[in-house]
Amino acid sequence: MGLIARLQERVLGIAPWDASQISDEWFRAHFEYAAEVVNQWIGGVMDIPRSRFLNFGCGDGITDLSLVLRYGATSIHGVDVRREYEKLPRIAREQLGMRRVPTALSFQTIKSGDSLSQGSAQYDGIMSWSTFEHVRRDQLSLILEDLHACLRPGGYFFIQIEPLYFSAYGSHLRRYDETPWHHLLATEDELWKVIEAHQGPIDPAEVDFGFADFGVEGYKRFVFNEYKALNRLTADELVAFAKSAGFNVAREERRSLDISPPDSLLAQYPRDWLTNNEIFLLLRKG
Known part of the structure; x- marks a missing residue:
């Protein structure tokens, strides 16, 4: 300041x-x-x-x-x-x-x-x-x-830390995918297809102020890349x-x-x- x-x-x-x-x-x-x-x-x-x-x-x-x-x-x-x-x-x-x-x-x-x-x-x-x-x-x-x-x-x-990776929604992708543990059950390609195909609104509590910087499709790619980088x-x-x-x-x-x-x-x-x-x-x- x-x-x-x-x-x-x-x-x-x-x-x-x-x-x-x-x-x-x-x-x-x-x-x-x-x-x-x-x-x-x-x-x-x-x-x-x-x-x-x-x-x-x-x-x-x-x-x-x-x-x-x-x-x-x-x-x-x-x-x-x-x-x-x-x-x-x-x-x-x-x-x-x-x-x-x-x-x-x-x-x-x-x-x-x-x-x-x-x-x-x-x-x-x-x-x-x-x-x-x-x-x-x-x-x-x-x-x-x-x-x-x-x-x-x-x-x-x-x-x-919430959610931890191995928990039900540990992918941090729940805004697009409500299937618990899907990231541990599906391949990366299968998971991306679910995210890519998502239509409709996202839970308002999951839409941060950076959303507008990416746009709807760009934000999908951003959060999916964040998922892939989880430790x-x-x-x-x-x-x-x-x-x-x-x-x-x-x-x-x-x-x-x-x-x-x-x-x-x-x-x-x-x-x-x-x-x-x-x-x-x-x-x-x-």
Whole structure:
């Protein structure tokens, strides 16, 4: 944020906002639900208004905005390989009637595998929402070690992943395909044909603000390429990678969908891989 924006906010305060204006379901899910979950996990062990945070994989920055407006965060730096956060001023204006984004937020575009620690601990807390399933597997250790170096001693790192790859909708393609575990049952070509043939509307909660950049058919190809790039991380592997990077597990919760895997998949994969849909993981730097 520029000096003028900081001076303006110092004099006038954070721009007024009105959550009753929210009309977009993707915005609502990230402004309300995601921010509430982060607050429940981080707010119980940290003083959010007095802490400096890093959001690894910040996306469009909606959750960060909510943490500032609803929970008093005063410093969040979001990083991502895409530049969706550049849409945040427009999104905040359209969904909340905000004239300007709070100066507590800053954002940065990074390349996959970029070091963020710069040789010193900079943050009191780190968060990551549905990001680590997209990190290249051969970079997981280095990235977690770098994030460990970013964190001050005693700091916390909250990670959420949903859906996990081997779960019923772990392909991240449910907006186009409602068949559970289809990505484990069909060939890649068969799966693409289902996506390509999809007609009609998509669940509004699954349509992000990047949809318009691609168009209907382009977005299909984009999300399918994202599916093919998934690292297929399991919850156990995530915990193991985190511990190897030097983190201690402070709290963990795994959630499952109420749906039974087919026998053919149970013969190939452990049941907990197939049923574990989501993980919440709170890590601490000793």
